Amino acid sequence: MLVNLNEIFKIANERQIAVGAFNVPTLEMVRAVIKAAEKLDCPVILQHAEGHNKFISMEEIAHIMLYYAKNTKVPVCIHLDHGTKIEDCKKAIDLGFTSVMFDGSMYSYDENIELTKKVIELAHEKNVTVEAELGPMLNSSIGAGEGVSYTSTTYQYTEVSEAQDFINKTNVDCLAIAIGTMHGIYLEKPKLNLNRILEIKEATEIPLVLHGGSGLSVEEYKTAVKNGIRKINYYTYMNTDGGKAVKDYLVDDKVYIFFDELSIFATDRIEENVTEFMRTISTI
Numbered sequence: 157m158l159v160n161l162n163e164i165f166k167i168a169n170e171r172q173i174a175v176g177a178f179n180v181p182t183l184e185m186v187r188a189v190i191k192a193a194e195k196l197d198c199p200v201i202l203q204h205a206e207g208h209n210k211f212i213s214m215e216e217i218a219h220i221m222l223y224y225a226k227n228t229k230v231p232v233c234i235h236l237d238h239g240t241k242i243e244d245c246k247k248a249i250d251l252g253f254t255s256v257m258f259d260g261s262m263y264s265y266d267e268n269i270e271l272t273k274k275v276i277e278l279a280h281e282k283n284v285t286v287e288a289e290l291g292p293m294l295n296s297s298i299g300a301g302e303g304v305s306y307t308s309t310t311y312q313y314t315e316v317s318e319a320q321d322f323i324n325k326t327n328v329d330c331l332a333i334a335i336g337t338m339h340g341i342y343l344e345k346p347k348l349n350l351n352r353i354l355e356i357k358e359a360t361e362i363p364l365v366l367h368g369g370s371g372l373s374v375e376e377y378k379t380a381v382k383n384g385i386r387k388i389n390y391y392t393y394m395n396t397d398g399g400k401a402v403k404d405y406l407v408d409d410k411v412y413i414f415f416d417e418l419s420i421f422a423t424d425r426i427e428e429n430v431t432e433f434m435r436t437i438s439t440i
């Protein structure tokens with residue numbers, strides 16, 4: 157069932173849970189995530205990031221994601237992750253995405269507000285929801301793609317007053333905040349500020365989003381959800397688990413390697429990883 161983020165957040169708020177948002181640049185990943193959501197009867201967000209255009213184009217994956225969303229009983233939102241240009245958000249909306257993220261973190265605060273407002277105007281007209289970002293998301297030097305790499309001096313957290321002001325001025329549907337998580341593989345224990353989620357939640361009352369959701373402890377996930385996180389972006393560790401599955405498959409003394417069998421093997425392993433993650437963030 158195809159839905160937008162408002163419908164996802166309605167369920168998440170009722171159940172006091174977070175919903176997983178998964179980047180799915182391969183068919184195996186789409187199938188694994190949908191199977192896990194069906195198994196747990198959980199709403200889910202499938203998303204495409206600009207950084208993954210090298211694996212699959214937005215047009216190709218849009219059709220695949222929409223096919224699966226429309227052919228399952230669980231609520232599925234199709235979301236653009238980290239759109240950095242208004243044109244990309246428009247393209248996603250035209251392709252049938254039900255939600256877009258405008259990542260204006262590389263602009264000045266005022267420009268971020270102005271551009272986010274323009275995306276909201278385009279999106280809301282078509283019942284498409286919008287996520288914005290306030291505060292720089294850190295990137296690990298492994299597995300985070302392009303962008304500014306994390307160094308120990310770059311930890312910054314979203315300010316409560318700024319989040320409040322940003323939401324008042326834009327009327328955005330949900331906000332991704334910086335609390336010390338990072339994209340890619342954690343090379344050291346991150347300096348999380350989980351209390352900042354609660355402070356922003358109390359000041360703003362809108363659903364909050366956590367990026368860089370791989371690699372936190374079960375307790376950290378649960379605290380983040382309890383404090384007000386309603387969408388968690390998760391990708392790196394399901395991706396590396398798929399990679400490990402391929403490695404395991406290849407160590408056997410096989411004379412012939414069949415690619416289609418390998419694909420199924422990797423899909424099953426990704427499904428297991430995603431199921432475990434969904435279970436963690438959707439049970440209190």
Ligand SMILES: [Zn+2]
Binds near residue numbers: 293339389
């Ligand atoms: Zn992100």
